[in-house]
Amino acid sequence: MTGETTVREAVRIHGRDAGRRAVGALLERLRGHSGRLVVTGEPGLGRTTLLHWAARSFDAGPVVGLENGPDGLTAVGHDGRRTTVPGAAVAPERLLATLRAAAGAVDAPLLVWVDDAHQWDAPARALLGRAAQDPHTGGRVGLLLSVAGHRAVDPELAHLPVVRLDPLTPQQADALLDDVTDGAADPAVRERLLAEAEGNPALLLALTRRLSPAELRGHRPLPRPLADAGTLADVVGRAVLCAPSPEERDLLLTVAAAVRASDTPDVDAGLVLAAVRHPRTAAPPPCPAPPPEYLALAEGRLRFLSPLLGRAVHATAAPDRRRAAHRALAHVLEAGGHRLPGLLHRSWSLPAGASAPTLADRLAAHAADSTATVSYRQRALAYTRAAELTAHGPARAERYTAAAEQALLAGRPDRARPLLAAARDCGGPAAVRGRAELVRGLTELRDGPVGDAHHSLLLAATLLAADAADQAASAALAAADAAWSAGDLTACLTALGTEQCRPDGTEPPGAGDPDRADQPGTAEPPDEPATPCPADGPAAVRDPGPASRPLGPDPVRDHRLGMRALLEGRLDRAAVPLGQVVDRAGSDDRPEGLLRSAAAALLLGDVDAARRAGARALAAARHVGSHALVPQALEYLAYAELRAGRHAQARAHAEEGLRTALRAGQRNTAAHHHAVLALAGSIEEQPAAVARHVTAALSIARRHGLAQAATLAEWAVARADLGRGRPFDAADRLGLLVLPGPRRGHFAVWRLAVPCFVEAAVLAGRHDEARALMTDFAGWAAFGADPHAAAQLARCHALLAPPDRADDLYRRALDRHDEADGDFERARTALLYGKWLRRRRRPREARDRLGTALAGFERCGAGVWAEQTRGELRALGAASPGAGAGALTRLTPQQLRIARHVAEGATNREVALALAVSTRTVDYHLRKVFATLGVRSRVELARMVEQVEKTGARV
Template sequence: MQREVPLHGWYGVRGAGLPAAVGFRAGCDSQDAPFLRLEGGGAGAGSPSRARYETEDSVGGSVVTTQLHGRDDELCTLREMIGRLPGTGGVLTVLGEPGIGKTTLLRAAVAAAEESGAVALETTGVEAEARVPFAGLHQLLRPVMAGVGRLPAPQRTALQSAFGVVDGPVPEVSMVAFAVLNLLAEAAEDAPLLLALDDAQWLDAPTQEALAFVARRVSRDPILVVAVLHKGHAGPFASLGAADLDLAGLDDSTARHVLAQEAGDLSLPVRERILREARGNPLALVELPVAWRDQREAAQQATPGFLPLTARLERAFAGRAAELPADSRDVLLVAAVDHADDLSEILAAASVLAGRTLTVEALDAAVAARLLRVEGLRLLFHHPLVRSAVQMSETLTRRLSANAALAEVLADEPYRRTWHLAQSIIGPDDDIADELVANRAISLRRGGTAMAAWELERSAQLTSDHAKRGRRLLLACEHAFGLGRADQVERLLRAAERSGLTMLDRARLEWLRELSDNGGPDDALRVPQLCETARESADEGDVQLALRLLLSAALRCWWADAGPDARAVVVSAVESLEGTENDPRRLAILAVAEPVLRGRAVHDWLSGTASAAYADVEGLRMLGMAAHAIGDPVRAVGLLSRAELTLREQGRLGLLSHTLILQIGHLLCTGDWERAATVSEEAHRTAGESARAIWSNAALVLEAVIRGLRGEVDEALGLAASVATTAHRGRLVHLLACVQLAKGAAFVATGRHAMAYDELCSLFDPDSPNYHQRANFDGVLLFAEAAVHSGHEEQARGVLADLEKVALVTPSPLLHTHLLYARAVLAEEQDAEHLFRTALAEDLSRWPLVRSKLELAYGTWLRRRRRVAESRTLLRSARATLELIGATGWAEQARAELRAAGERALSVAPAAHAVLSPHELQIARLATQGLSNREIGERLYLSPRTVGWHLYRIFPKLDITSRAQLASRLNPF
């Protein structure tokens, strides 16, 4: 017997351009596996006109000739990417609806990779297992876990803790991900790797995050990641930015050809209806005729298009399951609710469910119906939809009983036993609820935040005490927020509100609501509400919760500048908290809420010895935030850099992105423009991976400032415009001020001073929507220069007078240092030289931009008064510094002034930032510190091979041949 059907199973492959012969099981436990033969193509033949597959059914004795329609281009893409191994790696996502042929292409990729000498590592996501932390990752890595001993100790411990091999602290997903990257990179040294991820959208969340992290970093390693996922699913794989194969349905003529082979016995009207329902889906074209024959009467009565296609397919699978013998249905149901695929475990639980001992013979009918397949001692579903279809088709009582049966046979596995017990009952059960809460600690230790959130939510549902139920829902909400699941957060908060919350739990609810909404049009009203809730929390004894609430209130004042009354309320509230005088969070609240009025108190505390005592990362972050808020760049960089190092070691990417963003502006102030650019690039990347939108926008606008200062006008204006839209919508004044700063910087750096003045004026106008009392400190130097060169000196002197009053209140180093420049360039003729000399007499060693701008302005002033000899020394120094930090526009001005002073400026080699990307600069700088490729990779979450590849490109760009020469070509500041 022969027939042609669209390919939708798992097969081996033979053919030109693909493997000669690779077999594997497809629905039978026979050694004679089916195979596929590709015809057409091959060397010199170009793309095949079609891909033809042949399978041998060794069980039925029939030969099935299968044709894969409309996938020639996709097969060529797969072959090309595999052909690039081991030179380079890459990522390919295969998108499409269920049954469209994604798994088929993945199997072809696996076979092709293995034939080429690569090793295929495979894992498959299952919807019912999505809450089991790192289950998918463990399945993927089993063949290479022998190499775990070669990992650095922190990575090895993180990975083994995630898999439950050793007890240890809760592993950060990013640290586990980095361990996976290095484990795979080590394995790829022996043979290229193909990571085949089927139904990636159903992998557990930690596995998805870890593998997406790896996928973003394997372009220079011999590792190819092919991820198959359903179209429309959100998650890490959906936002990789990788190459996509978007599989559409078959065209009408092809679909009709396939259906004629599958449903020739059905009438024309029925076939037309199936064509409309299938919409070109190959699996539907095969399965829906079967469902029609099995349920002809019901199918004829159904309304066309009433159910979506995926539900149709699930109904088709469930209909076939309903016809099975009772024993097979019991096995099928237990397998559907089980998280494992262990055959003996499933049979044992099915025996409990059936009330008698079942043997492997109970599988026969389900295997024959192509619902299950056996691989060794594993029981697997032919298609993930079968699992959900079985559960949908069974009654609630049957599903509860199946979970109870599994719980009974899992007596020696209390973690899993509790999980199934929780799904075997309706109504409250405080004992099981408490056990679920205990399970949460195990899930967190394994990195399973999603599982912990589910356990807390289910525990709340089983809890009889209203107050305890509400608290558990709030804890679940915290985990959901950390996962970035806004819909789940809102649902849990609504459920918690309906519970009998204590006063402290109501305060926690307010804090959780605040976490997702810093800044907004109602900030002035919201701030005192948060402060009152904080006071109540402190009165109830939870001072730490009070501080959290007050920091949220302070951040509202920062982002939206809620006004003096709101700021005063925050300050009063935090200063009333006894015993918090040396708490870094208190200092951060004061600085963020009132950066001017409390600037002196914060500055004095930071300048004292107490600040040096903090070594924990949270304390360093808070102190760094305080220094940032009052405008103390030198101290902020020092504190935040220390926090950054620890966060990198811990792999905490969310907090790392925040810490990096806080440093960017201060690195510009202290002259480290190259590092500012590299930090900006990394901050934007990590913010996109793990942080909130407001921080991602902050990274973008600071990148715009960098681009502006370097004279990259179009790029700076484009980035600023993209942030302005969001900032205007949310009335986020701080971001709006930074947008104006970026535009002003771009225009000043390119000599368009009138345009710069117009943009920068609003920074200093309290009635402007762009006014922010602290953000304008960063614009003082630029504003003064724009005013001088555009004829607005008088207006600028009025602004300067107001700033001098502010300077009497706060000792902010940023403001006072910028005022040194502004006073000198805006001075009357008779006062200018004194003010230039006074400014340059200050210690500006950590302020190279301000110093060099002062030297340029003073040198220009001297030259124009024919004091040429004096001017040259200043202009030479200014030119050298401006070239080194990358201020190319101002460096050219210094060279022009030197030429006008009669000196020909010496040519210099291009600055490193001009020839290297920010990422390359970051790697080069770490290499100058004597770090090995592996150590650099550990800092930047890259494999050693990728680091080596970057250095291979860096050396010729800098015209050097060794690491020893790097230091002489990089920024010395």
């Protein structure tokens, strides 16, 4: 740490919501019961911070910290006062009672916290474990322990409940860095710090404090290595790095060295043991059973229980021992035919700062070998090491750029960014700089402001135009994707028109003809697409770099021409080129090409083709190990399922897509998955889940300019309101999305929400606003990209029609629904038709339509809409047996008691007196009852309870 650093302490705890909830539940439990909890995690993840937070937060009684030292146990009060625990008290049945007495607690609960309980000796741990097993002997006592996650859990504590701390997400680490630096870090420095810390908050703070203000702001070069031996040792704990024997130290170092070139956190135990033996002539030592406490052995593979500890073991080893370990691993791997990892270890066996051009050339050549079965991460490592061993500036820049491309494919944008910064510092020709800008733009497209991505990708297209026209075309199409995500129609059209020649350098047909509308700049972009586009852009064309080559004559150009024609409303010119892109899915086995086919199918409204191409893209991405493309394939699958009305399948794909996107550092992709999950949840009985996913999607969308994801998320909230019988709220929210004006939603998405707005607006009495959108929506339905739009159009006309026409329009809408798959939309039309029939006093017909709607909603899992339908059936006196009982089973026992009293005619005050609770409590629970059952009045509630009693259903 420099003497002039300006880094301050963090103002708040970042990324520990789950841990604080678990600890908070323990603290709340202490108000009536005893409890215990173990907090674990690798060094630096904040175990001690969480314990101190608990000690500060607990206000129901005294807090005592317990230490085990050479003189026995010591109780430390939160005020710092220390009390020696008498020796007679060190028995489980007396320890906690003695601590209560020492803390002066009589009736109040006591919180006892123990930091680093794993450092206690075995007898003391056994005492603590037995005391925790039966804490009731000392009254209301809470035991909160922390143990290290870089070693196996001690058997004395293994029976206790555990909360594990995980590394911070990229967003959480970013927020922590802003907190301690007031946002003063240079962007390139920020990327290096976040990449080196790998989500460990203590390491991030230690690295930041090591920098001077000039280094933090990018005015001076960063120290190398950034995470040096001293910093890692301080975070891990120097005592942890002292292995008990030279043999174990050799084993730990060799495992740590082997992991550096591995694609997984574990390594083959046979490889490690062979390297430990080399160059010895004796038989290899047997793998220790059990292995050293910091290692785990499973199915013949060794791994560190803490990856950070492995890094520290490697960094703190003496340089000659470290080089010897890599030399031994290189010998064993090369003898076994594993050329690339062997070369990596050979390069790491060289002295620091050595230049080895021949070895660098070999590393780069093997990394570029497409026939080798090598992961993207290993290729990125090889290119990086080749760049470090290369003295020539342009060659270094090219290799750093290639490393960044592979890191991006590996799903590590945090690693790609520092590599791009290193490439920029080396200079290089335009083609190399163009490739670097392409990677930078794609990285920002997945995890950054899409406006920045758009400009980087346009710059890449310009730089690549002369020497790599195919990559320039991919960059331009990706720039259009960025503009699409931002909702900037003009920028999207401009980007789609930037490629004027084919990859072979020839002009496309009609080039130079001002009458041809596929020439850039020959047509004024419309304010809105004359023929609107579906709720997904050309995101499949996030070409990762030179490893991806177009299949066939020119699929990128076909996609570009088809996209532009669609945005300009010329379906006749869009169908052929986009259809050719879709057709290529049958002969393509690369995830990039298959994603492009899925995108084109969505644009054409061919949902089945989009699902097939998306599924094949997902399989292909998994096969080649592209962690960057898996979340995007799942995004396309989720959108296709959503467009087809298969909400459950969309939710399944989006849930997996969200997990993979977060692991790959793709927050923008994660925002889209959150939006899909919110839309899927809006038809179910999951208001909390909808709110959670909407909040997450909007948080990212607003920060990164994702207009498309924001529109989908806001639509999800409105649809949930509509399903729960809140048309006024839904109309207000949807009006901002669909009505003309600067706040209108994304140009390719808002039309999808029009049917919801028309329904909500009619129920809210805003007929004129609904009618104003019908002409535009009729054009959308005629376009044919949405299989449900024609039926939805007829339904909207029925909602707005006079009574003498509405009946035929509802029937026409149901007939059109029969032409498309999807139970949900058909059930919505049947529900509205049933409501209309009931209000026209046609109960028998209404019962038939509502029964069909209920069956459809139940079939597709649309719980909130099913409850609305049951309410309509109850109004007809035709609720199906058991329907009310099924709803009542979702009430808590207290809510059920209140519901029965209210159904018998009791007032809220009478219910409060009968149950010995406050009137406010009855009001609160009754609101919950109404929301859960979907009833609007005490009369409806009474009918439901009466129906249950008549049918004899068990509740």
